[in-house]
Amino acid sequence: xKTPVTVTVTGAAGNIAYSLLFRIASGEMLGADQPVxxxxxxxxxxxxxxxxxxxxxxxxxxxxxxxxxxxxxPAVAFKNAxxxxxxxxxxxxxxxxxxxxxxxxxxVFVGQGQAIAANxxxxxxxxxxxxxxxxNCLIAMHNATGLPKxxxxxxxxxxxxxxxxxxxxxxxxxxxxxxxxxxxxxxxATQYPDFxxxxxxxxxxxxxxxxxxxxxxxxxxxxxxxxxxxxxxRGLSSAASAANAALxxxxxxxxxxxxxxxxxxxTITVEGNxxxxxxxxxxxxxxxxxxxxxxxxxxxxxxxxxxxxxxxxTCDELLAERCDVSNLIG
Ligand code: NAD
Ligand code: LMR
Numbered sequence: 001x002k003t004p005v006t007v008t009v010t011g012a013a014g015n016i017a018y019s020l021l022f023r024i025a026s027g028e029m030l031g032a033d034q035p036v037x038x039x040x041x042x043x044x045x046x047x048x049x050x051x052x053x054x055x056x057x058x059x060x061x062x063x064x065x066x067x068x069x070x071x072x073x074p075a076v077a078f079k080n081a082x083x084x085x086x087x088x089x090x091x092x093x094x095x096x097x098x099x100x101x102x103x104x105x106x107x108v109f110v111g112q113g114q115a116i117a118a119n120x121x122x123x124x125x126x127x128x129x130x131x132x133x134x135x136n137c138l139i140a141m142h143n144a145t146g147l148p149k150x151x152x153x154x155x156x157x158x159x160x161x162x163x164x165x166x167x168x169x170x171x172x173x174x175x176x177x178x179x180x181x182x183x184x185x186x187x188x189a190t191q192y193p194d195f196x197x198x199x200x201x202x203x204x205x206x207x208x209x210x211x212x213x214x215x216x217x218x219x220x221x222x223x224x225x226x227x228x229x230x231x232x233x234r235g236l237s238s239a240a241s242a243a244n245a246a247l248x249x250x251x252x253x254x255x256x257x258x259x260x261x262x263x264x265x266x267t268i269t270v271e272g273n274x275x276x277x278x279x280x281x282x283x284x285x286x287x288x289x290x291x292x293x294x295x296x297x298x299x300x301x302x303x304x305x306x307x308x309x310x311x312x313x314t315c316d317e318l319l320a321e322r323c324d325v326s327n328l329i330g
Pocket of ligand 1: 013014017155
């Protein structure tokens, strides 16, 4: 039996967690032979609701679930964590942009970044779902003194899967035929789903879908606005699909990426990066996981003038968000 991996999930009584926790406990995220301990963090008023989720986890009798800690104390929740999945934060309502949440949610990631640095394993990985996830991740990273900056991630997998589903529907193929789909930039209405480098059944997507107007217009807009469309339809933001994307991201990060493919995740941009992105933002880029557990940004993709403009716009938004939280990142 392997040593259990400790996964901390914040916002554990919330909607996303209600889908996510059971799938983590079943072994779907870290593997069918990997026991997990779930450390669940909530705010005090939601502890009773969290107890209901804990009872349901108990009632599943998952063979791989090696322990559950439910708490409102970050120091307890992050103790010895291998993975910190930061879901807990307020979702937006219809008519809001995700960045409108910064003034409410941003400060949560100061305290949690500090608590992670003080309590989690020095090798822990931190994955932010709570919106606006890129800049919340930046805040957590800046406040987690001593932890490697490259261990901080934010989620654009949901956008990638949305983009794949849209391309598949247009091309009349199954979504599993869509590969090499990258979301660039911010998990926001400026994100750029890069159809120019995507493939459909191994062929360039632009050879299979020749409707350039659709690709440059409706396709991009649909992916950018999908979160808002779900809020409008459901009256609540995406939850099961967000949990699925969170699970898929961690799965992608812990398993080597199939040859020739890549996936989308937001990570810190560094000096001398391959695409001339501004340094020091948490930006979605084409990423591959390596056999040793590290990751690399895919270099050498052709970025045409249209893509360049879109990527610059989303990076500009990330720079502006960074400016807005300058008081939280020291
Ligand atoms: P929710 O309101 O159902 O649940 C959030 C939970 O977080 C609540 O139970 C709340 O009590 C808890 N919480 C708030 N502050 C906390 C804190 N300081 N510590 C611990 N717990 C805290 O919301 P949800 O639908 O689960 O969504 C959670 C977040 O995920 C939202 O910000 C939402 O916008 C975001 N989201 C991101 C993506 C993405 O693709 N990145 C997708 C969907 C949702
Ligand atoms: C999403 O993309 O579904 C989430 O970020 C929720 C939202 O606010 O749109």
